[in-house]
Each structure stands twice: as structure tokens, then as C-alpha cells.
Amino acid sequence: MTRKIIWAPWRIEYIEKAKESLGTDKKDECFLCTAWYNDDELVVYKAQNSFIIMNRYPYNPGHVMVCPKTHTRYLENIPEEEKIEMWKLLEVSIKALTSAIKPHGFNVGINIGRIAGAGLEDHLHIHVVPRWAGDTNFMPICGNSKIVVEDLKSSIIKIKSYLQEIVKELKI
Ligand SMILES: [Zn+2]
Numbered sequence: 001m002t003r004k005i006i007w008a009p010w011r012i013e014y015i016e017k018a019k020e021s022l023g024t025d026k027k028d029e030c031f032l033c034t035a036w037y038n039d040d041e042l043v044v045y046k047a048q049n050s051f052i053i054m055n056r057y058p059y060n061p062g063h064v065m066v067c068p069k070t071h072t073r074y075l076e077n078i079p080e081e082e083k084i085e086m087w088k089l090l091e092v093s094i095k096a097l098t099s100a101i102k103p104h105g106f107n108v109g110i111n112i113g114r115i116a117g118a119g120l121e122d123h124l125h126i127h128v129v130p131r132w133a134g135d136t137n138f139m140p141i142c143g144n145s146k147i148v149v150e151d152l153k154s155s156i157i158k159i160k161s162y163l164q165e166i167v168k169e170l171k172i
Pocket residue numbers: 027030031032033034070071072122123
């Protein structure tokens with residue numbers, strides 16, 4: 001079936017206005033910056049310019065985020081060396097999670113802007129969400145809740161040990 005498009009060009013004015021009122025750039029209130037500078041226990045791996053942190057409110061066990069150390073919401077503001085390192089950390093995360101918790105697949109993505117689902121829109125990050133067959137049920141749809149079957153501490157211990165080995169292999 002072909003999807004029908006309804007054009008509404010007059011709405012661009014409202015959208016442009018809404019764009020201006022999005023977020024602030026306060027580094028000291030940013031939990032990712034705080035985690036980077038204070039070596040938060042959720043940080044499972046810290047490279048030179050980027051890091052991997054467990055999501056405190058995971059969609060699934062092993063939900064991590066790959067983050068640049070630069071506090072910015074714009075892809076183009078992330079320095080080249082950080083971007084390259086982030087890509088490597090993405091690879092490392094997927095390898096470590098695959099060994100540690102054996103998911104059937106992954107969702108990898110960036111939410112840019114609150115409207116796109118970014119809980120923290122001022123510090124860009126890549127979500128890595130392990131997926132298993134049958135891991136979606138009625139709870140997120142009907143109850144706006146998610147059941148996560150493993151506690152964060154156990155996930156951290158498991159994932160950290162695999163990360164150390166894989167990082168050595170990839171020389172990051
Ligand atoms: Zn930040």
C-alpha cells in the first residue's frame with residue numbers, strides 16, 4: 001500500500017519557532033559531562049576522547065550509550081578524533097554485549113532533539129540497545145513502562161570484563 005502525503009507548508013512557521021526554544025547548553029548540569037569528569041560507576045569504558053556508559057533507565061538489559069567527551073548537541077561540533085573513536089567504541093560495545101549477554105540483535109541510534117526522543121538533548125550520544133526475540137510486549141505500549149530483567153550492577157560487572165578484553169584486541 002502506498003502511503004499518502006498531506007502537504008502543509010504553512011506549518012513551517014510554527015516549527016521554526018519551536019526550534020528556537022529547544023534546550024540550553026549548561027555543561028555543569030549535564031549528567032554525561034559529570035559522569036566523564038567524575039568517573040561515574042555507570043561509565044564502563046573511558047577512552048581518550050569518548051566513553052561508554054550504561055543507561056540508568058535502560059530499554060533492555062545492557063543498554064549502553066557511546067558518548068563524545070565534547071558537550072554538544074550537534075554532530076558537526078564533535079572533533080574528528082572523537083568521532084573516529086566513537087565509531088570504534090560502538091564496535092567495541094556491540095562485541096562486548098554480544099559476548100556478555102548474547103542478544104539476537106541491536107538497535108543503534110541517535111535521538112536529535114526532544115521531539116525525537118532525546119532525554120538529554122544537549123550532549124549527543126549513540127544508544128546501543130540489545131534486542132531479543134519477544135522482548136517487546138504490551139507494557140511499553142499500554143502502560144508506558146518497561147520491564148528490565150537484569151539489575152544495572154550485574155550488567156555493569158558482566159559487560160566491563162568483556163570490554164577490557166576487546167579493547168585490548170582493538171588497541172583503543
Ligand atoms: Zn555534557
